[in-house]
Amino acid sequence: MSTTNPEAAVRPLPKLSLDTWAVLIALLAGALIRFGLIPRVPW
Amino acid sequence: MADAIALPQNPPLSLSTKFVRIIPGIALLAVIGIAGKLLEKNINLFAKSHHWTIPNIEYVLWAILIGLSISNVFGLAEVFQPGVATYEFWLKAGIVLLGARFLLDDVWKLGGVSLLLVAIEITGSLAFMTLLGRLFGLRPKLTTLLAVGSAVCGVSAIIATKGAIDADDEDSSYAIAAILALGAIALFTFPLVGHYLHLSDHAYGVWAGLAVDNTAEAAAAGALYSDAAAKLAVLTKTCRNALIGFIVLAYAIYWAGRGQAHAVTHKAAFLWQKFPKFVLGFLVISLLATVGFFTKDQNAALANLSRWAFLLTFAGVGLRANFREMRKQGLRPFVVGFVGEIAIALFTLVLVIAAGKLFGF
Numbered sequence: 001m002s003t004t005n006p007e008a009a010v011r012p013l014p015k016l017s018l019d020t021w022a023v024l025i026a027l028l029a030g031a032l033i034r035f036g037l038i039p040r041v042p043w
Numbered sequence: 044m045a046d047a048i049a050l051p052q053n054p055p056l057s058l059s060t061k062f063v064r065i066i067p068g069i070a071l072l073a074v075i076g077i078a079g080k081l082l083e084k085n086i087n088l089f090a091k092s093h094h095w096t097i098p099n100i101e102y103v104l105w106a107i108l109i110g111l112s113i114s115n116v117f118g119l120a121e122v123f124q125p126g127v128a129t130y131e132f133w134l135k136a137g138i139v140l141l142g143a144r145f146l147l148d149d150v151w152k153l154g155g156v157s158l159l160l161v162a163i164e165i166t167g168s169l170a171f172m173t174l175l176g177r178l179f180g181l182r183p184k185l186t187t188l189l190a191v192g193s194a195v196c197g198v199s200a201i202i203a204t205k206g207a208i209d210a211d212d213e214d215s216s217y218a219i220a221a222i223l224a225l226g227a228i229a230l231f232t233f234p235l236v237g238h239y240l241h242l243s244d245h246a247y248g249v250w251a252g253l254a255v256d257n258t259a260e261a262a263a264a265g266a267l268y269s270d271a272a273a274k275l276a277v278l279t280k281t282c283r284n285a286l287i288g289f290i291v292l293a294y295a296i297y298w299a300g301r302g303q304a305h306a307v308t309h310k311a312a313f314l315w316q317k318f319p320k321f322v323l324g325f326l327v328i329s330l331l332a333t334v335g336f337f338t339k340d341q342n343a344a345l346a347n348l349s350r351w352a353f354l355l356t357f358a359g360v361g362l363r364a365n366f367r368e369m370r371k372q373g374l375r376p377f378v379v380g381f382v383g384e385i386a387i388a389l390f391t392l393v394l395v396i397a398a399g400k401l402f403g404f
Contacts, residue, residue: 022135023324
């Protein structure tokens with residue numbers, strides 16, 4: 001019989017900091033550019 | 044660094060509601076930034092068609108001036124505030140993407156020199172600001188906040204230190220107002236001094252990165268001088284940001300030792316929590332660019348994306364500076380900050396000129 005820890009089950013996901021979001025979104029943008037989904041970015 | 048985009052927390056909002064609420068502010072940042080770009084381009088075209096010779100006023104300055112005018116003449120309507128607060132997010136994403144413009148060799152070489160200068164700057168600035176705070180009879184924790192704000196990382200450092208040393212809200216709002224006002228002044232004075240002294244892009248960029256407190260203002264002060272200066276300003280400022288955890292930890296231990304702050308139990312976790320993660324992102328993109336993960340065109344696309352992110356940031360810098368609100372905070376912290384900032388600017392200028400002679404920039 002499996003046992004579950006009710007506290008662990010309701011524990012919310014850790015809140016990501018602004019820094020971490022910025023890094024993730026920038027890396028995602030880098031991946032999209034690298035794999036051709038964003039072919040060019042004009043300035 | 045603020046820990047999260049400043050959205051109201053009570054009552055809790057769904058992710059989609061939060062997203063909808065930030066759209067008007069982000070649109071305003073984009074409109075101001077693009078207006079800045081159009082003004083730069085069209086004024087130059089107009090001058091050229093009339094055979095006038097006028098100095099080029101960069102889009103950065105236009106974006107900041109438009110933002111300042113809106114904020115100080117009309118005030119920022121509430122509907123725009125959540126989105127405008129995202130300018131810190133764009134700043135950090137822009138810095139990560141800027142990594143594509145640095146090969147890792149450059150980061151080690153330039154970053155190594157910058158780190159050395161940053162260490163000297165932080166030591167000198169902390170000591171001087173602490174002394175100045177005592178001379179002016181400021182409250183000790185307000186002095187600590189002003190010292191950290193001037194020496195390390197502006198508003199972000201003040202927010203990080205406030206929590207660590209249990210400073211009260213009044214002290215931190217005084218310190219933040221002083222640092223923001225001084226950042227706005229630095230934006231307009233640093234390029235003038237740089238041009239007057241004929242500083243190279245490299246020397247000016249390092250100086251702006253060492254002496255301007257907020258990362259957004261340091262990047263803007265660099266961009267107002269030249270693109271190359273902006274790169275160096277951001278790299279040097281990033282070195283300063285990387286040290287924030289150590290400085291905040293040292294102050295937390297100091298105040299805990301005096302029984303006026305809670306003790307730090309897990310020092311490594313504390314350091315990781317305070318460490319600006321965008322520094323790691325910057326290094327990852329720089330590493331990928333160095334090993335040839337991106338083609339030349341892709342590198343150019345990443346660099347342009349970084350420019351767009353900075354464009355939104357610069358618009359936010361102007362919109363955030365509300366001089367009426369700053370004036371309400373009183374004169375004494377501002378005077379201490381002002382005297383301290385002038386001393387730090389002069390000290391770092393001498394440091395950069397000496398380092399330029401030593402390291403050849």
